[in-house]
Amino acid sequence: MTQIDQAADIREGEELDVAAVDRFMKSAIPDLTGEPVIRQYPGGASNLTYQVDYGDRSYVLRRPPFGKIAKSAHDMLREARVMRALKPVYPYVPDIIAICDDHDVLGCDFYVMERLKGIILRQDFPEDLELNEADTRKLCLSVIDKMVDLHRVDPRAAGLDSLGKGEGYVQRQIGGWSDRFRKARTDDVGDFEAVMAWLNDKMPNDIAQVVIHNDFRFDNVVLNPDNPFEVIGVLDWEMATIGDPLMDLGNTLAYWIEADDEGPFQMLRRQPTHRPGMLTRKEVVEYYMEKSGFRADNFDFYEIYGLFRLAVIVQQIYYRFYHGQTSDKRFAVFGHAANYLEKRCKRLIEESSL
Template sequence: MSQIDQAVAIRKGEELDVAAVDRFMKQALPELTGEPVIRQYPGGASNLTYQVDYGDSAYVLRRPPFGKIAKSAHDMLREARVMEALKPVYPYVPDIVAICDDHEVLGCDFYVMQRLKGVILRQDFPADLALNEADTRKLCLNVIDKLVELHQVDARATGLDRLGKGAGYVQRQIGGWSERFRKARTDDVGDFEAVMAWLQDKMPDDIGQCVIHNDYRFDNVVLNPDNPFEVIGVLDWEMATIGDPLMDLGNSLAYWIQADDDPGMQMLRRQPTHQPGMLSREEVVAYYLDRAGLSIDSFDFYEVYGLFRLAVIIQQIYYRYYHGQTADKRFAAFGQAANYLQQRCQRLIQASKL
């Protein structure tokens, strides 16, 4: 059995009102008894995730970050409702237990879901997960397959098609993320204007419309502890919507750090995609296109878009740190990370034949 992902002590300043959580949980689940034990999952730089234990019964509570947040960001109610709609046709979604829109409880919207007891791969393999190169490749392909499977979900059957705004998804993303960056820029970070202009100029038409996750990574995938090749859960549906599948793949590849990437890219690594047996980014694209039955001349646009979007997300978090809206020291170097991503985007643009 591989090491199961565990919650830890709550970070200072991110504590929950235990009595309020207890009252809410017992209203939703009257069979609960005793006092809850609440801990926090250490991963993630966006929404906050806690484990709420009542004896042997374990639940996961998701809430927005503390402090001032961007309008329309961190929509917990939307995330929970997307999960409820998707669960019947995509079984890797955790069950929603309860949703709260009463700010008298915790001062924000939040929801509680089933805890999936499993392995989550973060920066490196757990010490007790000894995979050879062939096994690592098998795991890698299985994780990509679940993204392909998501993109093949019938959105109309779930009712999620109403999330989409129709054709023009690519154009909306470039315009939207460019606007977000300009609003979140700080004096110590580059302007990304050349990158944004290139993306605007090279935009392809949408290749299709489907349910997309928008943050599909190894640390949002839960593996069976008794069979680490088996994906039993996919987490973090905050940004799920109807959109272009190749934009979704570009988002995922922004986090896909290879063993031969430069030191700047290695500093950003948060998942074990550098391990022997993991596909390269080029191999991921080829495998995905084959499994999805798609064909394109170049993936350059989507790769640059994914890195630019990641830079905007990082910059939005850094903006909060820079202006004293959060004191979380994890975010202190995010401005440097955004600057690195601008340089990487510019190098890819210079090498592109688009």
């Protein structure tokens, strides 16, 4: 059995009130006994995820980041509601155990869900997961298949048709992310105006209105430790909505870094897409379109959109670091990352036939 993903020590400044967590957990799960052991998952630069153990019973607590955050961001209650609605029609969603909107408990909204014990592929394969090239490809296809399955969910049947805002998803995304970038820009980062103008000029119409994850990556997928080709869970539903499936795929490809990509892009790699056997970005698009039936003659717009959106997310986090709203040293280089992503977007625009 390959090593199961485990939480680690809690980062300084992100500790939880153990007594408050204990009181809430025991009110939500009356047969819990003993004292909780709380640890933190190391991944993620947005919402914070903790493992809460009572002996051999293990749960996961999700809360927003500490410090000042945008009013509309990090909506824990919405995320939990989406997961509860999706669970009956998309079984890879973890069960929601309890939701808390009482800020007297932890000072924020949060929720508790079941812990799915499995493998999570972060920057590299676990040391004891040995896959040859053919098996790596099989694993890769299995994960993409779960994205295709999500895009086949009927939003109305799931009771999620009100989650989105209807037609015009592409237009709203370009306008919204452009506005967010301008508000988060710092003096040491480029203005992205040429990139935003190109995206605004080249916007296609929505190709469909489906349930989309908006952060579908390997490190949000849980694999069966006894059979790593089997996906048993999909995590992090904060940005899920009803929207265009190719925009969702563009978001995924922004993190899909290949073995022969240039050094600055390699520095951003957070998942093992560089491994021999992993599909290339081009192959991912071709496979997805073949399996899903959704098509675009030219994918350039969606790829560049995904990179721009990633740059905005990076810049929003860097803005908090730049202005002293967080002291997490991981974020010190995020301004350099945003500058690189602007250069990459501009180069792809120059090469595009759109």
